[in-house]
Amino acid sequence: MINKEVRVRFAPSPTGYLHIGGLRTALYNYLFAKNNKGKFILRIEDTDRNRYVDGALDNLISTLNWAGLTADEGPETGGIFGPYLQSERLDIYKSHIKNLLVNKKAYYCFCTQERLRDLREKQKQEGLQTKYDKHCLSLSQNEIDINLRNNLTYVIRLNIESGKDISFTDLIRGEVVFNTDTIDDQVLIKSDGFPTYHFANVVDDHLMQITHVIRGEEWISSTPKHVLLYDYFNWEKPNFAHLPLLLNPDKSKLSKRQGDVAVEDYRDKGYLKDALLNFIALLGWNAGDDKEFYKMDQLINSFSLERVNKSGAVFNTEKLDWLNAEHLRKLTNEEILNMLKQELINTELVIKNLSDAHLLLIIEAMKERVSFVKEFITSCPYFYSEPTEYDECVIKKKWKEDSPKLLKLFSDGINKIENPSKEDFESTLKNICVEKNIGLGKLIHPLRLALSGVGIGPGIFDLTYILGKEETIKRIDKALEIIIN
RNA sequence: GGCGCGUUCGUCUAGUGGCUUAGGACGCCGCCCUCUCAAGGCGGAGAUCACGGGUUCGAAUCCCGUACGCGCUACCA
Numbered sequence: 168m169i170n171k172e173v174r175v176r177f178a179p180s181p182t183g184y185l186h187i188g189g190l191r192t193a194l195y196n197y198l199f200a201k202n203n204k205g206k207f208i209l210r211i212e213d214t215d216r217n218r219y220v221d222g223a224l225d226n227l228i229s230t231l232n233w234a235g236l237t238a239d240e241g242p243e244t245g246g247i248f249g250p251y252l253q254s255e256r257l258d259i260y261k262s263h264i265k266n267l268l269v270n271k272k273a274y275y276c277f278c279t280q281e282r283l284r285d286l287r288e289k290q291k292q293e294g295l296q297t298k299y300d301k302h303c304l305s306l307s308q309n310e311i312d313i314n315l316r317n318n319l320t321y322v323i324r325l326n327i328e329s330g331k332d333i334s335f336t337d338l339i340r341g342e343v344v345f346n347t348d349t350i351d352d353q354v355l356i357k358s359d360g361f362p363t364y365h366f367a368n369v370v371d372d373h374l375m376q377i378t379h380v381i382r383g384e385e386w387i388s389s390t391p392k393h394v395l396l397y398d399y400f401n402w403e404k405p406n407f408a409h410l411p412l413l414l415n416p417d418k419s420k421l422s423k424r425q426g427d428v429a430v431e432d433y434r435d436k437g438y439l440k441d442a443l444l445n446f447i448a449l450l451g452w453n454a455g456d457d458k459e460f461y462k463m464d465q466l467i468n469s470f471s472l473e474r475v476n477k478s479g480a481v482f483n484t485e486k487l488d489w490l491n492a493e494h495l496r497k498l499t500n501e502e503i504l505n506m507l508k509q510e511l512i513n514t515e516l517v518i519k520n521l522s523d524a525h526l527l528l529i530i531e532a533m534k535e536r537v538s539f540v541k542e543f544i545t546s547c548p549y550f551y552s553e554p555t556e557y558d559e560c561v562i563k564k565k566w567k568e569d570s571p572k573l574l575k576l577f578s579d580g581i582n583k584i585e586n587p588s589k590e591d592f593e594s595t596l597k598n599i600c601v602e603k604n605i606g607l608g609k610l611i612h613p614l615r616l617a618l619s620g621v622g623i624g625p626g627i628f629d630l631t632y633i634l635g636k637e638e639t640i641k642r643i644d645k646a647l648e649i650i651i652n
Numbered sequence: 653g654g655c656g657c658g659u660u661c662g663u664c665u666a667g668u669g670g671c672u673u674a675g676g677a678c679g680c681c682g683c684c685c686u687c688u689c690a691a692g693g694c695g696g697a698g699a700u701c702a703c704g705g706g707u708u709c710g711a712a713u714c715c716c717g718u719a720c721g722c723g724c725u726a727c728c729a
Binding site: 178179180182212214215217218276280283287291294295296297298320322324340343344345346348349350351353354356357358359361363364365368383384385386387388389409411412414416418419420446449450451453455456457459476477478479480481483485486487488489490492496533534535536537546561565596606607608610611612614615621622623624625626627628 | 653654655656657658659662663664665666667675676677678679687688689690691692721722723724725726727728729
């Protein structure tokens, strides 16, 4: 058992989309695996046929791949412990349940849904814990055989001995104890022949040689059932680590009702995968220092389960926006260029075709002023098409009586220069101001307004230079015409 | 109801008995820089460490109780 390779799994059920909480569970599993030079396995828990959603599996895998959390083994990659879809492992569960059946660790139950419902209701009314009453445990082998021969529907239940303490050591919470009196005789095999999560996950984790089960806190209550199963099979138990939940603003478990929870929603909103991963990594974990900005490899190097928190964390995206801007600024202009071009293709605005060199100038000028790639378009549309209106507030504040004359002077000055450089724009403007004995702002502000229609943006000489001589002159003329009237 | 888990600024968190008048980050506010907006720098407001008892010379930190929150309580995962 020494130096056993670390093997962890992310085991989602394909119900439509990857939940942000699921992404964090996957991330922690991935980080733990990579930190320990182990394997990250993707296993699909598709044992509930009622919840089958077409296309969910592909969506799940592609979203995981987008995030860069690619599995070392899984339905897509394959591996020697496959198949990795539980719906394809039915024979395996069938053979294992026999083992439990002959040892009386599991038993057939022929109770109808109605009986079960009535039983539950009665227990509830009496204020008792709702629990199966082991009614079918007393069936003789002969009765069972007859029922089976008559094709009565049945489930197979875990036979839990009463009055015993079951404990396990959770890597995050320490020792957790449950008494078997509070645990129900869980259904292991459903009437459709499919296993329940509780049975399949134990069998698979064992067969796939999973060393650490890292999953959400909502599983902590059912862990004793799993522990019991390992004991009944006489299998070595994996380590358990139950992660704190991601919460809604009202502290309930993060859900669709209170905002976007699908990873693809955040991808579509323009969040960088590195920023999203960085953000959710910090929701429940920190290295013990003040570091907040992490790239993937740094996350892998610093991660440890010991430093995962016990309490839930509200999924509040304020900090996510900031992290997105931080990650965006760390990207090279060329990397941003590719994303911007994609964004330009997707945009519905009619815009002129700009060269890569031109786009690179825009990126450089705007990099410090945006948080999202799409803002290279939305926060500075004037780079792509001339303004059609001019901010009234700015006109009121900055447009003075002498503004038209100054702009005209500037326009004429630029017009005389062949291929003006950024410095040419600057010296032209400064010379005018010196000559007229006025502050630079007297010209800069009206000029910005004329060129962009707004009062905010990158440095004025960046703006003029990126727009270029012809466009600058043209826009000054147009502004003069419109604003004066 | 039962069982389990949790509880430090609005939010994410540091803190593992004295270094703490509880530190950082986001957000918010102010100042500086400055052609505007950002970025950056500086500063501010913001937490009686859920509450009550212990233990100890000393507790956010250890123990007990209470409250509150959350999770589970299915032939769903």
